[in-house]
Amino acid sequence: MSQVTATPAKSAAGAKLTPEMSAIVAKFGSAVAPAQYDGLMVTDHSKFIEIATFVRDELKYNQLTNNTATDYIKEGVIEVVNQFTRVPQGGAPLTLKLRVPRPAGNDKTQAVPSLCPLYPGAEFQERETYDMYGVVFEGNPDLRRILMWEGFAGWPLRKDWREAYYEGDTKPFESRWPGGDHKLAEDRVPWEDNINYPPGFDPYSFKPNPDGNIYDSMLAAAPGNGLTGEMAIVEDLNAAELAELKTDEIIVNMGPQHPSTHGVLRMVVKLDGEKVTDLKLALGYLHRNHEKIGERNTWLHNIPYTDRLDYITGIYNEWGYVLGVERMMGLKTTDRVEYLRVITGELTRLASHFWAIGFLLNDLGAFFTPALYFITERDLIIDLLEAVTGSRMMCNYMRFGGVSREFTSAQWALARELAFERLPRTIDELDHFLTENEILKARSIGTGYMPADRSIAYSLTGPCLRAAGVKYDVRRADPYGYYDRFDFDIPVFYNGDVYDRYLVRVQEMRESLKIIQQALNQAEKNSKVGDIQGGKKAYNHRVPAGQCYARVETPKGELGYYLVSDGNQNPYKYHIRSCSYINLNSLKEMTVGQKVADTVVILGSLDIVLGEVDR
Amino acid sequence: MATETTNITDFKNDPRVPEDLNNNVFITTLDKLYNWGRKRSMWPMLFGLACCAIEMICTAASRHDLSRFGWELMRASPRQADLMIVSGTVTKKMIPQIVRLYNQMPEPRYVVAMGSCATSGGPFKEGYNVVSGIDKFIPVDVYIPGCPPRPEALLHSFVRLQEKIEKQSIRSVRWYTTGKTDEGMLVPYLGPDLVDLRRADEIKQKTAA
Numbered sequence: 001m002s003q004v005t006a007t008p009a010k011s012a013a014g015a016k017l018t019p020e021m022s023a024i025v026a027k028f029g030s031a032v033a034p035a036q037y038d039g040l041m042v043t044d045h046s047k048f049i050e051i052a053t054f055v056r057d058e059l060k061y062n063q064l065t066n067n068t069a070t071d072y073i074k075e076g077v078i079e080v081v082n083q084f085t086r087v088p089q090g091g092a093p094l095t096l097k098l099r100v101p102r103p104a105g106n107d108k109t110q111a112v113p114s115l116c117p118l119y120p121g122a123e124f125q126e127r128e129t130y131d132m133y134g135v136v137f138e139g140n141p142d143l144r145r146i147l148m149w150e151g152f153a154g155w156p157l158r159k160d161w162r163e164a165y166y167e168g169d170t171k172p173f174e175s176r177w178p179g180g181d182h183k184l185a186e187d188r189v190p191w192e193d194n195i196n197y198p199p200g201f202d203p204y205s206f207k208p209n210p211d212g213n214i215y216d217s218m219l220a221a222a223p224g225n226g227l228t229g230e231m232a233i234v235e236d237l238n239a240a241e242l243a244e245l246k247t248d249e250i251i252v253n254m255g256p257q258h259p260s261t262h263g264v265l266r267m268v269v270k271l272d273g274e275k276v277t278d279l280k281l282a283l284g285y286l287h288r289n290h291e292k293i294g295e296r297n298t299w300l301h302n303i304p305y306t307d308r309l310d311y312i313t314g315i316y317n318e319w320g321y322v323l324g325v326e327r328m329m330g331l332k333t334t335d336r337v338e339y340l341r342v343i344t345g346e347l348t349r350l351a352s353h354f355w356a357i358g359f360l361l362n363d364l365g366a367f368f369t370p371a372l373y374f375i376t377e378r379d380l381i382i383d384l385l386e387a388v389t390g391s392r393m394m395c396n397y398m399r400f401g402g403v404s405r406e407f408t409s410a411q412w413a414l415a416r417e418l419a420f421e422r423l424p425r426t427i428d429e430l431d432h433f434l435t436e437n438e439i440l441k442a443r444s445i446g447t448g449y450m451p452a453d454r455s456i457a458y459s460l461t462g463p464c465l466r467a468a469g470v471k472y473d474v475r476r477a478d479p480y481g482y483y484d485r486f487d488f489d490i491p492v493f494y495n496g497d498v499y500d501r502y503l504v505r506v507q508e509m510r511e512s513l514k515i516i517q518q519a520l521n522q523a524e525k526n527s528k529v530g531d532i533q534g535g536k537k538a539y540n541h542r543v544p545a546g547q548c549y550a551r552v553e554t555p556k557g558e559l560g561y562y563l564v565s566d567g568n569q570n571p572y573k574y575h576i577r578s579c580s581y582i583n584l585n586s587l588k589e590m591t592v593g594q595k596v597a598d599t600v601v602i603l604g605s606l607d608i609v610l611g612e613v614d615r
Numbered sequence: 616m617a618t619e620t621t622n623i624t625d626f627k628n629d630p631r632v633p634e635d636l637n638n639n640v641f642i643t644t645l646d647k648l649y650n651w652g653r654k655r656s657m658w659p660m661l662f663g664l665a666c667c668a669i670e671m672i673c674t675a676a677s678r679h680d681l682s683r684f685g686w687e688l689m690r691a692s693p694r695q696a697d698l699m700i701v702s703g704t705v706t707k708k709m710i711p712q713i714v715r716l717y718n719q720m721p722e723p724r725y726v727v728a729m730g731s732c733a734t735s736g737g738p739f740k741e742g743y744n745v746v747s748g749i750d751k752f753i754p755v756d757v758y759i760p761g762c763p764p765r766p767e768a769l770l771h772s773f774v775r776l777q778e779k780i781e782k783q784s785i786r787s788v789r790w791y792t793t794g795k796t797d798e799g800m801l802v803p804y805l806g807p808d809l810v811d812l813r814r815a816d817e818i819k820q821k822t823a824a
């Protein structure tokens with residue numbers, strides 16, 4: 001059984017108070033009360049900012065890790081959840097909740113205070129909560145819809161909001177099981193398509209404005225607004241010469257179809273000559289409603305869906321999810337399961353870093369040559385994963401308390417060969433050809449600089465945070481699985497630029513290999529072949545009522561699952577704390593003051609995957 | 616233009632072919648020549664939507680090597696592309712852009728719907744922001760099942776598309792006939808939900824009722 005840490009689900013009424021929570025209660029008295037399962041409920045909203053300041057400055061929870069909401073329709077409230085962590089100390093997160101009454105119909109809720117002034121990393125998360133639940137955050141600098149478009153009717157994650165193909169609140173739908181007389185969705189619904197309009201809608205007179213005036217708001221901002229000055233790289237021209245140069249500010253749109261935005265990301269940049277003076281992101285072009293579908297699904301259904309979040313690292317995403325459900329159910333795993341999870345998980349980390357470095361080089365101008373070499377290596381890894389799990393990318397490998405398949409002896413031998421022979425050589429080769437490359441260094445040293453304190457404030461996690469000198473890795477900070485049995489380092493570099501992010505990834509690949517090698521050796525000694533399911537196998541899981549925030553360190557950063565169960569066979573709330581999405585918060589500050597050609601490089605160094613950004 | 620499709624196989628003995636041109640000249644139909652050139656130099660658009668795009672990149676990489684088919688030149692601009700591989704989930708927010716890109720591609724243009732999402736909505740079909748298949752908005756030539764389709768499946772779709780191209784004739788394809796210009800597809804817009812302008816009248820009627 002892996003260590004029980006973090007936020008074990010409690011079914012008792014009222015959370016157990018940790019010393020930190022007691023400190024808040026002692027200071028703020030009646031403004032807070034223990035929440036039902038976990039954390040504290042802030043009953044006096046006017047004190048919220050004061051409490052959050054106390055949490056940040058006195059209790060040293062310096063990062064806002066997760067912000068979301070839950071719609072308790074029976075109780076008539078929407079509950080906003082904020083979770084804070086200490087970086088780099090780690091440990092269990094602290095949860096602060098706020099409740100607002102559920103408004104009637106499609107109205108927005110009453111306003112709650114925004115955390116943006118204290119934690120700038122809250123911006124995108126609050127916008128998402130607003131987009132999905134209609135919760136208004138007072139003080140958020142840009143409270144527009146983020147995943148859907150402006151003008152969309154309704155707040156999709158509210159429990160009473162129904163999608164066009166609505167068939168039932170929870171699966172399995174009656175039409176499919178046990179009868180199985182399923183009709184095509186198109187044949188069931190009035191519009192014969194996945195659409196729905198409010199009554200009285202006139203398609204001819206409607207004035208669409210899906211971006212919510214993104215260009216106008218950027219034009220209106222005074223020149224030089226935003227972050228310039230210290231962030232700007234040193235100019236050769238002196239200030240007087242620069243002032244004489246008359247340049248126009250122009251606004252350029254990049255994406256969603258652009259070869260360098262790693263999918264369907266869209267950014268709008270304001271340029272002064274070649275220098276970026278402002279940047280805004282438009283997201284949601286791949287928003288495929290993971291969370292709404294996840295709440296309709298049964299617990300087991302969601303495992304293959306998690307593969308499609310960050311589709312480069314499918315297995316690792318599954319791990320976070322099953323970890324959360326196992327904690328809630330109190331399921332035990334076996335030694336074999338834990339070793340297989342580490343081996344496959346770290347293999348996907350290698351594959352992901354190969355991919356990230358290859359495409360970073362692409363963005364740097366080495367068009368596809370390095371990437372082709374790394375795709376070849378990645379192919380070897382996914383060949384092994386395919387042999388074991390049956391699918392190249394969407395492995396669907398984890399189960400609650402187990403994994404789905406055992407390695408055969410031939411596959412085991414292949415894993416050994418990769419871990420001990422092939423991949424170490426490849427990584428050395430990569431290091432040899434790239435790390436000291438002059439062009440790579442010239443382009444990436446000093447580019448996209450982000451200091452440690454700002455990185456933490458912006459909720460940055462993963463290799464980008466470690467490149468700024470913060471030794472924070474969930475595998476050590478909030479351990480799960482068998483990571484405590486392996487000897488490995490957390491690589492840290494201190495310059496916080498694109499080059500250091502690259503270096504962190506290269507070193508992490510070496511550490512991953514070390515972990516895989518140890519896991520292979522230990523598994524041979526300490527585990528029984530074929531013992532791949534702890535507890536009994538089941539298709540239908542009932543998870544005891546409770547809630548849980550489980551997090552894992554994926555190659556991109558901290559991936560968290562905030563799960564709420566009401567004791568049924570479906571998650572009541574299923575939220576993903578997506579590291580790719582939250583890391584994008586800091587893109588503006590990294591980019592402003594740099595040249596426009598560097599925006600794609602900086603974006604490449606963040607290593608986002610749109611499936612996880614937009615979900 | 617080849618108006619008669621005589622098939623001369625035995626041109627060595629054909630009195631119309633001078634002797635010194637034997638073994639140097641091959642006779643075929645213009646259609647065949649034209650299609651042979653076209654099918655071996657498709658330029659796909661460099662444009663990925665979701666997970667399927669990763670498999671598309673793998674197909675273009677060294678192991679599966681798209682260039683064996685003459686298709687390796689992926690262009691980021693729709694104006695230089697002949698083929699759109701719709702590689703992933705088509706969302707409502709993205710569909711106006713996709714239709715616009717399709718309209719910007721010069722004819723002849725082809726569309727491959729890669730994976731179950733592009734074909735029908737796939738695992739995310741019930742999602743409120745997901746379009747149930749790209750063929751609701753633009754015509755599709757080849758569908759590939761799979762989630763994601765393996766690179767081999769994508770290669771297979773190219774072979775099938777080549778077969779389709781082979782069967783087209785200069786005389787009958789629309790883009791060479793005068794008077795039938797291609798207006799492109801109507802670009803939908805984002806209202807309270809996705810608004811397909813081809814259905815605007817129907818929408819107005821139904822919502823007024």
Ligand code: SF4
Pocket residue numbers: 308665666667702703704729730731732733737738761762763764
């Ligand atoms: S078909 Fe599957 S792999 Fe392809 S985009 Fe859809 S979910 Fe992703």
